[in-house]
Amino acid sequence: MKKNLLILFVLFSVLISSQTAGKVIKVKDGDTVVVLLSDSTQETLRLAEVDCPEKGQAFGKNAKQFTSDAVFGKTVTFYRTAKDRYQRTVAKIFYDHNKYLSEEIIKAGFGWWYFKASKNLDLQKLQDSAKENRLGLWTDKNAVSPWEYRKSRRKKNMDNKSKAL
Numbered sequence: 001m002k003k004n005l006l007i008l009f010v011l012f013s014v015l016i017s018s019q020t021a022g023k024v025i026k027v028k029d030g031d032t033v034v035v036l037l038s039d040s041t042q043e044t045l046r047l048a049e050v051d052c053p054e055k056g057q058a059f060g061k062n063a064k065q066f067t068s069d070a071v072f073g074k075t076v077t078f079y080r081t082a083k084d085r086y087q088r089t090v091a092k093i094f095y096d097h098n099k100y101l102s103e104e105i106i107k108a109g110f111g112w113w114y115f116k117a118s119k120n121l122d123l124q125k126l127q128d129s130a131k132e133n134r135l136g137l138w139t140d141k142n143a144v145s146p147w148e149y150r151k152s153r154r155k156k157n158m159d160n161k162s163k164a165l
Helices: 002-018 060-071 101-108 121-132 146-164
Strands: 019-029 032-036 042-047 075-083 089-095
Touching: 019 042, 019 060, 042 101, 060 089, 060 101, 089 101, 101 121
Parallel strands: 042 089
Antiparallel strands: 019 032, 019 075, 032 042, 075 089
16 A cells, blocks of 8 residues: 555656646647747647648648637646657647647647547547537548648659659
């Protein structure tokens, strides 16, 4: 019993100590923001568990606007979970009395649950509900996920390079 309490205490301590606060000073797109930290440094945060449409993709501007309306200018709490391949911090961001930003984006239909990097099945349920209710990007019956969009753009760029040679 004492061992279990010690483990819980250590886990709780790690969670509390790993949370950071920052003011959102820029929204780059639906799933990437820049925060100003208390030491006046800036950190780019890529939202965990969600993937929003790209800038050139249908609903990309809508996703960015949703994120901006939700957190721009606000002080948020975030938990760093990883670094992505671009060395951005992947983070879970909370705002307005513990709303989880990724969850709110998915619930509103402005992002896909990023199942490749998330085991949170509640997010899948929220995505299914948004899709069923035709919210946000789900008004488009042929909505293309950002990862498929990026893949097709890479293929197109490769084909163009091959033709140029």
